[in-house]
Structures are given as C-alpha cells and as structure tokens.
Amino acid sequence: MQPEDGPEKSGLGGHSQPKTPKPEMLIKEGTAPKAAGWKNMAAADEWCPALLTTKYPELKNHVYQDNVSSDLILNTGWRVAGATRRGRQHAHQGTHREDAIRFRSSSRCTILCAADGAGSSKWSRLGSHLTSLRVTDHIIEQVEQMDPALEESPEKLTDFLKTQISKAVALACATLEEAALACSSAPKDFRSTLLTLVHFHGKKRELFLCNQIGDGAICVLFNDKTTQILGASDSGSFSGEVSCFVPDTCARTKSERIDVLLNCEKIECLLLCTDGVEDPFYPLQKKSIELFGQLYGGVKEKLPDFTAQPVRPSILNQEGAGWALAEWLGFEKRGENDDRSLLLMHRFPTTVTF
C-alpha cells in the first residue's frame, strides 16, 4: 500500500502542492503495526462467588489485594519473609492474582506454603488460597497437639510430620472438591500447585521437611554458600506443562514424597518460589547463587537477560524484608509476565554475605 499523493503543507498557511513522497515516507506493505503497551487494570470480577462465601466464612472475610507482603521474626533465630505479586498479564487483562502464600508459626513449628493457581482453571485463585490455608492450619494444629514423647525417636517424629503433610494435602484436595460441588464446578476448576515447608523446632530436635506438587521450586542455601534444589518439579516437553495439581488424584501420591533435612545448623536459608520466579532464573540449580546473591547482597546491576531491574540494597538485611521482596519481584524480563511469589525462611540476623 502506498500513501496517496496529497498536498504537502509548507510553512504557516503556505500553499499546498502535489509532491512525490520521499522514499523513506513510503509505507511498505507489511510494515509492522506499532506494538501495544501494558495496562494496569483492577480486577473486574468478584474475587469469590457468593455461593462459596456462604459456605466458607474465611473466603467471605478475605480482602483481596494484588500485591501482598509479610515478614515475621521468630524467637528461634529465624525470620520468615514473603511476597506475592500480580503478574503483568493479569494486570493487563484486569484479572486477579492466582498465586497465594501463607505461613504460620507456633511454639513447635513453622509452616510455609506457596501455591500457584492453574491459569486455565476458572477458580484457581480460590484453589491456591484455600490450599495454603488448609495445609498451614492442619499441620500447625496437629504438631501442637502431638505427644511430646515423639521427640525421643527421630524416626517416629519424622514419620509423624510426614504423615501430617500428606494428610494436609488430602484435606486440601477434599476442600477443593467440596468447593467445586458447592458452586457446581469441576474439581479441576480449582487446580493449584503447592510447595510446603515445615520447620520443626522442638525441645530436643530440629528438622526441616518439604514437599512439592506441580512446578515452582524449593531451594536451600547452606552456610558455605552452596545450594541444593529440593522437591520434585513437575514439567513436560514444553513450557507451562504441568501434569499434577491439587486436587488431582495424583496429588495424594505426590504428597508422600517428602525431603527431610536434619543438619539444620548448616542451613542459612530455605526458599519456596512459584514458576513466576523460577522461570526467569531457570535453571535454578545454576542460577540460585545469582538469586541468593541479590537477596543477600542487593541488586548492584540488572541481570544480563533481564529488561529492567532497579539497583537495590540487600533485601534480607532490611527491617521490612517482606516489602523489600515485593519490590524486588517487580523485575522485568521479556515473556515473563506471570504472578510471582517468593517465601523464605532465613537466619536472622543473616550469617552469610555476598
């Protein structure tokens, strides 16, 4: 398509006369149209349908926010910090964040959960929220009620905690199935991934246990600055392919695969992240040091394959680490526009430097 030969305006109120366009003015057929920019719109739909708020008061009372952060200094020498942030894609479409994070701590244990609702599932934001709620509450309650004598035997204690993780996943599956029934949906409409970390800190023993259903990652940083990926990520041949979620039947089987860490004195930090954080740092086994380096040492310059990442001081040495994490999660990388959630438990004050 060529522009029509038209009048060229010259000067203020000058005469118009036909003129052949210069070559650079020709618009060639197939010239790419201008790319659209991102919008940031509030979610238009209600967060939870009325049918479910009647059945679940905890959903009725919940106030949804696009971005959430929290941190808590524990009297065990640890701090929990976490943040979840609505992805650019949801912000552009005006839809809700589908990730959820939650942690709880009691005299004997601390539980961390990060869940990522499946984007193809209509009510996945409720699935991830209810899953993290049920799992943290169940484990905390059971550990508080446990027989203190279990601590005498490391095997019995470990078995007890493993059983509680599996039962908590089963409870979350049952809850999502009930919720689906209550709003005439299918259980798969509530699908969510789940990362769980349990820190048991009893009078005689201390140990960590973790479990993974779906994608995302669990990673540990040792005090010699080595790292290790825990859990078992679930992915297919192509990006975004996950075969097992809560409340699928396979989730119950996957909940029995639990990693146990006994040498807690060597651990500096444990991190749970949804795929919105794992994917930009893939493969995390190799890039975990870059990730921990930024969390401990701050952002000195943006990572080479990122589009934008502001310079920041250390995240984990800040008083408000949760808020600092939420800010840090705002980095930009092309094609990575998913919700981002990161939840970690680290020595406080920190014992390693980057």
Add this chain to the structure above:
Amino acid sequence: MSLRRLPVYILADCSGSMNGNPIESVKSGIRALHSELMGDPSAVESTYLSVITFDSNAQQIVPLTELSQFNSPDLRAGGTTALGAALKLLSDAIDREVKKNTPEQKGDWKPLIFIFTDGEPTDRWEPAADELKAKRPGNVIAVACGDRAVPEVLKRVTDNVLIMKDMSPDAFKQFFKWVSASIKQTSQKIGGTGAAAPAEGISLPPPPPEIVIHM
C-alpha cells in the same frame, strides 16, 4: 537470551482452486491477524509466526519470525494440493525451530498450528499425516474450506477439525479473527500460569458461526 516463544504455524493451501477472492482473503486475513496480535503486549513478547504454503509443492515462505519483524507474505494461487509435502515440511520446521525443555533451558510453549485447505490432497499425504498425528508436535487445528475439502482427510492429521463452507471474504475475515483470539488466549494462559495440563490440550474460544466443528 533464553526467551520462551509461542510458535504459531499457518499452513495455507495455495492451489489453483484458491485463485481469486479466496487467496486475496487469506492474504488480507494474515495481515489483519498480524495487526491484531500487535495490539496485545503478551503476544508481542512471545508469539512467533511462520507461514507454510502448499500448491504443487510446499514451501516455508516465512520461517518462525518474531511478531514485530513479521512481514505478511505475498501469496499466489496455482497448481495442485501437496498437503503431504506441507505436513512433512511442518514437521521438519518444528524439529528445527522449536525448543523443548531441557535441564539447561526452558523450552518454547507448545506450538499452535492452523492448517486450512479447500481441496483433496493430490500427493501421497497419508504417511506424513500419520507421522504428524503420532508425533503430536503441537496443538493442531485444521479447517476444511468450501465444498470440495474432505474433513476425513484432516481427521487423519488432528482430532481438531473445523468446517468452513463459506469461502467469502467475510468468512475468511471471521476465521482469521478467531485465529487471532485463539493465539491471544493461548499467550494469555502463558502469562497467567505455568499450568495447562498437556493431556487436555488447550481450550480455544468458540469458532464463529460460519465454522462448524467436525465431530
């Protein structure tokens, strides 16, 4: 740069029977598709387009190309319908151009493939169709256009077969609008989650009224 792309392949029948309005409608449809996708920032970041044409031979006239670099091709109709050669070319192009997950690198998103044809294949198409169906290299949607297309042939390539009897410019316009919506929906899933179970494939928007799903 470890960019994860959404590869989209368009296989267009350019045989002699497409001459006139149909081929012009396909050309303007691809231009409109490109323009529409440029209005979606997620598609701009992730979508890569390729066009494969087939008449008496098959040719990949646009290799997998970033949306902002894509130029709509000039298509001409003539010759016979070498669907088998096109399917073989598609399979080879995917093997060459699409990255799968490895421990070192996240793969591309599962390719989206649109095939449309208005006639019976004239080459030995069956082995290529069987190979493609067994290989499942992506989500394949085939459209039988007009009265002479044979949906059963396309069923041998994919279970997702649509029928578009009307070959008017308006029908093609609606078809390409639907293709655009399908790509956007797929790239939105990408942005919104890491979570589409592969066994279930993808859910696309309902096709326009002119297009019937072949069961």
